[in-house]
Amino acid sequence: MSSTADQPRLISATMRGALYLGEFVPAARAVDVTEKATGAVLFSTAIATAAEVSRVTRAALDAQAAWAAMPSVARGDVLRRFAALCEAHAPEIGEWIVRETGSIPPKATFEIMTSAREATEVAGYTAQPAGFILASPADRPSYARRVPLGVVAAITPWNSPFVLAARAALPALAMGNAVVLKPDVQTPVSGGYLLAKLFELAGMPKGVFCVVPGDAETGEALTKDVNVAMVSFTGSTVAGRKVATAAAQTLKKVALELGGNNAAIIFEDADIDRMVSAASFGSFFHQGQICFTTGRHLVHESVADRYAEALASHARNLHVGDPHTAQVHLGPMINEKQAARAEKLLRDTVAAGATVVAGGNRNGLFFEPTVVSNVSRDMPLFREETFGPIAPITTFSTEAEAVELANDSEYGLVASIYGADQARSMRVASRLKTGIVHINDQTVVHEVYGPIGGMGASGNGARSGGPSAMDEFSQWQWVTVGTDVPQYPF
Numbered sequence: 001m002s003s004t005a006d007q008p009r010l011i012s013a014t015m016r017g018a019l020y021l022g023e024f025v026p027a028a029r030a031v032d033v034t035e036k037a038t039g040a041v042l043f044s045t046a047i048a049t050a051a052e053v054s055r056v057t058r059a060a061l062d063a064q065a066a067w068a069a070m071p072s073v074a075r076g077d078v079l080r081r082f083a084a085l086c087e088a089h090a091p092e093i094g095e096w097i098v099r100e101t102g103s104i105p106p107k108a109t110f111e112i113m114t115s116a117r118e119a120t121e122v123a124g125y126t127a128q129p130a131g132f133i134l135a136s137p138a139d140r141p142s143y144a145r146r147v148p149l150g151v152v153a154a155i156t157p158w159n160s161p162f163v164l165a166a167r168a169a170l171p172a173l174a175m176g177n178a179v180v181l182k183p184d185v186q187t188p189v190s191g192g193y194l195l196a197k198l199f200e201l202a203g204m205p206k207g208v209f210c211v212v213p214g215d216a217e218t219g220e221a222l223t224k225d226v227n228v229a230m231v232s233f234t235g236s237t238v239a240g241r242k243v244a245t246a247a248a249q250t251l252k253k254v255a256l257e258l259g260g261n262n263a264a265i266i267f268e269d270a271d272i273d274r275m276v277s278a279a280s281f282g283s284f285f286h287q288g289q290i291c292f293t294t295g296r297h298l299v300h301e302s303v304a305d306r307y308a309e310a311l312a313s314h315a316r317n318l319h320v321g322d323p324h325t326a327q328v329h330l331g332p333m334i335n336e337k338q339a340a341r342a343e344k345l346l347r348d349t350v351a352a353g354a355t356v357v358a359g360g361n362r363n364g365l366f367f368e369p370t371v372v373s374n375v376s377r378d379m380p381l382f383r384e385e386t387f388g389p390i391a392p393i394t395t396f397s398t399e400a401e402a403v404e405l406a407n408d409s410e411y412g413l414v415a416s417i418y419g420a421d422q423a424r425s426m427r428v429a430s431r432l433k434t435g436i437v438h439i440n441d442q443t444v445v446h447e448v449y450g451p452i453g454g455m456g457a458s459g460n461g462a463r464s465g466g467p468s469a470m471d472e473f474s475q476w477q478w479v480t481v482g483t484d485v486p487q488y489p490f
Contacts, residue, residue, distance in 0.1 A: 010089055010197045011096070011189060016044045019052055019213075020196040021059040022206030027052055033188060036102035036332045036365060037322035045188035048212040050221035053180075056210045057227035060151045060178035063207030068148045068176035075174055076126030081202035082170075083119035086112050089198070095324075096190040097162055102331035102365070103286050104323040107160075110446075115166035118448045122170040125470050140482040146474040148176035149253060150229035153222045155243065157235045158184035158334055159289045161191025163446070168232040169195065169209065171469035177230075180210045182222055186334060188213040223247045230255070230473070234291075237385075237411070237457045244460070255472055256460045257453055259385045260413030261295040262443045263406040265396075265428065267419030268300040272310050275418050275440070280314040282416065282442030283391035284369040287333050288342075291458075292414050292444040295386055296375075298405050301395040308373045308393050312358035315369040315391070330389060332365035339365050342388025346370065349381040349392070359389075377408055385411065399424065403431045412455030414443045435459070 017030030027046030035042050048056070067075070086093065090112045097108035131145030154168035161183055169179045183191030192211040199209045212218060216239075223231050223246040230253040233243045237258040247254045264279055266272075282294030299307045323331035333339040339362055349372060350356060359370030369389045375382050381392040396402045406415055414436040417425045422439065429437040435454040438445055446452070451463040463472055 010092055010194055011043070015193050015197075017046050018193075019046050019048055019056055020193070020211035021056045022063070022200075022208075022210070024196075031185065033100065033186070035099045035324070036334060037099070037324060042099060043189055045185060045213045047185065048182075048214040048218045048221075050217070053212050053214075053218060053221040053225055054227070056212050057151055057153075057180055057222070057225045059207040060180050060210050061227045063205060064148070064150055064176075064178035067173075067178060067205055067208045072126040072130070072174075072176070075176065076123035078199075078202050078204055079119045079123040079126075079170060079174060082198055083116040083123070085198045085201055086116040086119070093162065093190065093194055096194060098324050098331075100187045100190045101158060101161065102323065102334060104328060104331055107286055111160055111163040114446060114448060115163050118163075118166055119170050121448050122174045122469070125171070125174050125467070128470075134478075136480070138480070138482075138486070140480055143479045143481075145477055145479065146175065146470065147477045149473065149475055150177060151227050152177045152179050152230045152232060152473060153225070153228045154179055154181045155219050155222065155231065155233045155235065156181065156183055156191055158187040158191065159286065159291075161187040162194065164234050165191050165195055167464050168234070171464070172230075172232070172473040173204075173209065175470060175474040177473060178208045178210070180212060180222065180228065182212050182214060182219055185213060185215050219243070220246055223252070224249055226250055228252060232473075233257070240459075253475075254460065257291070257464070258413075258457060258459050259411060260291045260293070260454060260458050261383075261385045261409045261411045262292060262414045262416075262434075263296045263298050263409075264294045264416040264418065264443065265402045265406055266297065266299045266303070266307060267402075267417075267421070267424070268302045269420040270303070270418040271420070272303060272307055276307070276310040276314050278442040279416075279418070280311060280318075280369075280391070282444050284315065284318060284330060284389045285444050287330050287367060288389040289334060289338070289387050290444055292446070293387070294391065294416065294443045296382060296405075297391055297393045298402055299393055299395055300402075301397050304373070304393065304395045308357050308371060311391060311393070312371040315358040315371050318369045320366045320368060330367075330369060333367055333388065334365075336365065338387060339367055342367065342386055342390060345380045345384060345386055345388070346372065346390055349375060349379045352376075352379045354379060354381070354392070377405065383409075399428065403428055407431075407433050410457040413458035414438065414445075414454070416441060416443050435463075
């Protein structure tokens with residue numbers, strides 16, 4: 001992996017198959033990490049056992065109290081140094097993201113720079129008031145203040161591993177918690193080892209930030225571990241339900257950001273020629289493997305044919321290939337299981353009467369961007385989260401029908417509305433059961449300033465981004481300070 005001329009490499013052979021608890025320690029078991037476009041072995045990662053998880057969480061718990069006792073602005077300074085290091089090491093970090101995840105280089109750059117910005121903004125929280133002086137009927141001071149939870153376990157996915165790990169870890173650390181990160185076994189370097197090294201270089205005290213790469217069993221051990229006070233999980237709804245069940249055994253706080261089957265509503269007054277690029281990006285960016293991906297295109301019947309052809313024309317001009325060696329729009333999907341699943345959803349939907357307008361084929365992990373028309377609400381591509389580069393089109397005739405179709409899903413993450421009538425768009429937005437709505441923009445929008453999270457099967461109210469993250473990763477404590485003990489009637 002590359003590095004700049006004046007920057008040493010972050011990743012070295014000593015990290016292979018290792019856990020991180022302020023230093024890299026060999027684990028009992030390791031597996032290969034592959035490049036998704038070629039299958040070449042890039043690295044090896046630890047698969048932490050329950051005993052190893054316990055060892056790491058104990059180290060994090062031991063380190064947390066001193067970290068929380070530091071002046072809050074000193075914690076912020078560590079995060080600012082992390083931000084600067086992200087930018088300084090961007091070439092190496094970016095190459096790992098591209099090769100481990102199959103993403104195109106601009107997406108990798110976005111992950112790195114968004115993480116750096118997140119660190120800068122979160123560092124600002126450490127200079128904010130920590131609480132309030134409360135009104136009270138008693139003659140003594142009464143305070144409410146935020147206090148850390150303790151050890152936060154962050155379980156993160158493979159699709160945007162660097163930024164999603166940073167997005168959970170940074171506010172948790174800012175609030176005085178220790179963090180134990182479990183990256184996905186398919187992307188442990190860009191989702192774990194790189195962050196460990198960056199925090200180490202930024203001056204993070206030993207044990208405050210730890211990494212336990214591993215599989216589902218590792219994650220289960222982490223959610224059940226008695227040293228962990230909170231689990232922040234980003235991933236599928238199926239896995240999220242399991243995490244919540246396991247964490248409930250020890251009454252942990254749980255923040256879940258889960259899947260989405262996100263709708264874009266295209267009204268008859270939308271500027272199709274102008275917005276089709278955004279709609280295409282919403283469905284095909286990173287091969288559709290993002291929880292924010294536009295999974296359903298709900299189009300007014302009067303413009304449906306024109307819209308389908310415009311979207312199909314756009315799809316036909318997108319190039320698919322190895323993002324590490326060629327300039328492409330779409331790279332490989334993450335693995336054969338995911339590619340086969342998306343293909344099956346497509347084939348089953350076509351068998352039920354839908355029409356492929358563009359694409360529809362794959363070569364191994366390389367899946368053509370695909371547009372499908374005549375999709376009804378009872379077909380698989382309407383009902384299920386695809387997580388592939390497929391844009392299903394369903395028509396509607398009235399505003400009420402558009403809202404009803406958009407809400408006809410257990411998910412509630414994000415929605416888009418395209419149209420010239422902003423009053424109507426705002427009216428529709430107020431009726432959508434989603435945590436996020438973008439008017440005249442696509443669904444894959446990630447900013448560090450807004451509260452990101454879903455409703456229904458897309459999450460349990462967890463929010464990252466903006467000041468809501470302060471409440472997410474802390475708890476309130478009420479303190480009264482009396483000088484004399486009051487008298488009571490018995």
